[in-house]
Amino acid sequence: MVRSSEPLTPPPWPAPEAGPGWAFFLDVDGTLLEYADRPAGVHVSPELTETLARLVHASDGAVALISGRAVSDVDRLFAPLVLPAAGQHGAERRRADGTYHLHPVLADGLRRVAGELAGFTAEHPGVLLEDKGISLALHFRLRPELRETVESAVSRAAGALGAAWTCQPGRLVYEIRPGGRDKGMAIADFMAEPPFAGRVAIFIGDDLTDEQGFTVVNRHGGLSVKVGAGETAAGWRLPDAAAVRQWLDACARRLAGHRPGDGL
Numbered sequence: 001m002v003r004s005s006e007p008l009t010p011p012p013w014p015a016p017e018a019g020p021g022w023a024f025f026l027d028v029d030g031t032l033l034e035y036a037d038r039p040a041g042v043h044v045s046p047e048l049t050e051t052l053a054r055l056v057h058a059s060d061g062a063v064a065l066i067s068g069r070a071v072s073d074v075d076r077l078f079a080p081l082v083l084p085a086a087g088q089h090g091a092e093r094r095r096a097d098g099t100y101h102l103h104p105v106l107a108d109g110l111r112r113v114a115g116e117l118a119g120f121t122a123e124h125p126g127v128l129l130e131d132k133g134i135s136l137a138l139h140f141r142l143r144p145e146l147r148e149t150v151e152s153a154v155s156r157a158a159g160a161l162g163a164a165w166t167c168q169p170g171r172l173v174y175e176i177r178p179g180g181r182d183k184g185m186a187i188a189d190f191m192a193e194p195p196f197a198g199r200v201a202i203f204i205g206d207d208l209t210d211e212q213g214f215t216v217v218n219r220h221g222g223l224s225v226k227v228g229a230g231e232t233a234a235g236w237r238l239p240d241a242a243a244v245r246q247w248l249d250a251c252a253r254r255l256a257g258h259r260p261g262d263g264l
Helices: 046-058 071-078 110-123 144-161 183-191 208-219 241-256
Strands: 022-026 063-066 085-087 092-094 100-102 128-131 136-139 165-170 173-178 200-205 223-227 236-238
Touching: 022 183, 022 241, 046 063, 046 241, 063 183, 071 085, 071 092, 085 183, 092 183, 110 128, 110 136, 110 144, 136 144, 144 165, 144 173, 165 208, 183 200, 183 208, 200 208, 208 223, 223 241, 236 241
Parallel strands: 022 063, 022 200, 063 085, 200 223, 223 236
Antiparallel strands: 085 092, 092 100, 128 136, 136 173, 165 173
């Protein structure tokens, strides 16, 4: 891992070394997993599931997934694990005790907008609509030349829904999501609850939507890690998702040595 102000080079291992008081907050796409052309095309390996399970055990449960995906989709990907999770950029959240919170939003017009955007994708092959329930995403990974066209369509649709909704840019995606919540808020909420309270927050993410999380973690003296290139508020950097998985595996093994009766 290297400081984010340094050139993007393969990181030395292990640096920094995991501490027994850490709480891990992990983005999914682009961080734990490589991007796929379609959201449903990502793959979670058995090795990653095992690493996360060991990390949960070694950190006394202080591991949460912080994703733009819906919580139900996160559960599908990482089954049989059921972790604390924030979905749809913080609009929904499941606490460690299983309690589920959904940000209150008037979604009456969202079905109409979903139909309009479905029509847009029919006119622009290769642009994909992802309907997450209370947010919508237009992915243009297969048609990057349509960035401005997609941005315009999503901005107009979000504007038509009113001030309670926002147009969120991401990596080859534009989303309509409820305003008033973000990944940083979700992390702050988790940090006020067991088993995260009193620990040092570690957040790893790769996209624009993760910057709010970096800011919150930095403010509370935690460790923020940007995956890949680009300007960021994060203090550290890893080159890609494969390096993230390697680093988390090293963290799980090191933390196991801090638990009585556990080995590396």
